[in-house]
Amino acid sequence: MPNLADLTAVPGAPGTTPPSAPAPPARRPKRRGRRPRRIESEFRTAVSPHRLNSPGGRIVYWTVLVVVVVSFTAAFVFPLYWMVTGAMKSTEELVRIPPTFLPSKVTFDAYAEAWELMDLGRLLGNTALYAGGAWLFTLAVDVTAAYALSKLRPVLGKLILAMMLATLMIPPMVIMLPAYxxxxxxxxLGWDLLNTPWAIWLPAAANGFNIFLLKRFFDSIPRELLEAAEIDGATPGRILWSIVIPISRPILGVVSILTVVNAWRDFVWPLLVLTDDEKMSVSVGIANLSAQMPQNVLIASLVMASVPTIVVFLVFQRHIMAGLTAGGLKG
Structure with missing residues (x-):
């Protein structure tokens, strides 16, 4: 007969043998063939390269490209074209409605009249003097200030730089009266600098934006190079003149271009501080004589006043981007 204890035993109770666990289900053998995967496009553009390489895609691409390039070029170049050709027209043709796209008779008499009647030679000479002096003072002041903040690390240097950058947030018209x-x-000193070139040179040298650009470039110069010069006995001034300035030609070119162009085209500040007719800049002189001159002569004077800055930009335009991006990356 079976034992009563075996019949009344409770599974899991002490002294009892637990039942064996069920065997896990057998795994299915893996298939040797690869499961087809979804192919994702590697190009996330508005038009796929396949469609772009098709005949219709190439036509649409070149059409859009030509239209955009021609439109933007016309928007920027057309005012210059209209100014140059407007000076070649007579006064009657210039005010004709509808206006003529091309001058009926090309003549340069307006340029000769503008040069003689408005005394552009004197005005351009004054402006060249102001722009050249502003350039020299800007390089002398801003380069040394940026070098001190970047490499010499003076006490409270970060606070001084922050105060300089804070001036960029103030509109120029707000500080015009205190500057005057x-x-x-x-x-x-108590000196009166009105009607002197110093009234243009000194404010131009105090430029926080130029100091910031120069400091960013100086920060990218390897410290080991300057330390090697210090070991050889070079002073901080010698290091600046013989090492830092030759390396910094791209950013110095940018600062030079920006300074000369700003000094050449400035109007409000020279109008306030240069009240003598013999010392006016070209922008102020043209504005004062504009009411007395024919319209084609006035446009001719504007063309001749714009030529120097346009030439400077066309000659040195590659230095602008090269200098602005030169100190952006290290390594």
Whole structure:
């Protein structure tokens, strides 16, 4: 007969043998063939390369490209074209409605009249003097200030740089009156700088944006190069003149171009500080004589006043992008 204890035993109780666990189900053998995967496109553009390489895609691409390039070029170049050709027209043709796209008779008499009647030679000479002096003072002040903040690391240098950059957030018209009072009565010295080139040169040298550009470039110069010069006995001034400035030609070119162009085209500040007719800049002189001149002569004077800045930009345009991006990456 079976034992009563075996019949009444509770599974899992002490002294009892637990039942064996069920065997896990057998795994299915893996298939040797690969499961087809979904092919994702590697190009995330508006038009796929396959469609772009098709005959219709190439036509649409070149059509859109030509239309965009021609439209933007016309938007920027057409005002210059209209100014140059407007000076070649007579006064009657210039005010004709509808206007003529090409001058009926090409003549350069307006340019000769503008040069003689408006005394552009004197005005351009004054402006060249102001722009050249502003360029020299800007390089002397901003380069040394940026070098000190970048490599010499003075006390409270970061605070000084932050205060310089804070001036970029202030509209120029807000500080024009304090700047005028400063130029009229120079602090500590009491000098009156009105109607002198110093009224243009000194404010141009105090430029926080130029100091920031120069400092960013100086930060990218390897410290080991300057330390090697210090070991050889070079002073900080010698290091700046013999090592830092030759390396920094791209950014110095950018600062030079920006300074000369700003000094050449400035109007409001020279109008305030240069009230003498013999010392006016070209922009102020043309504005003062505009009401007395025919329209074609006025346009001719504007063309001749714009030629120097356009030539400077066309000659040195590659230095602008090269200098602005030179200190952006390290390594």
């Amino acid at each position: 009072l400063t130029v009229k009565d120079l602090p500590l």
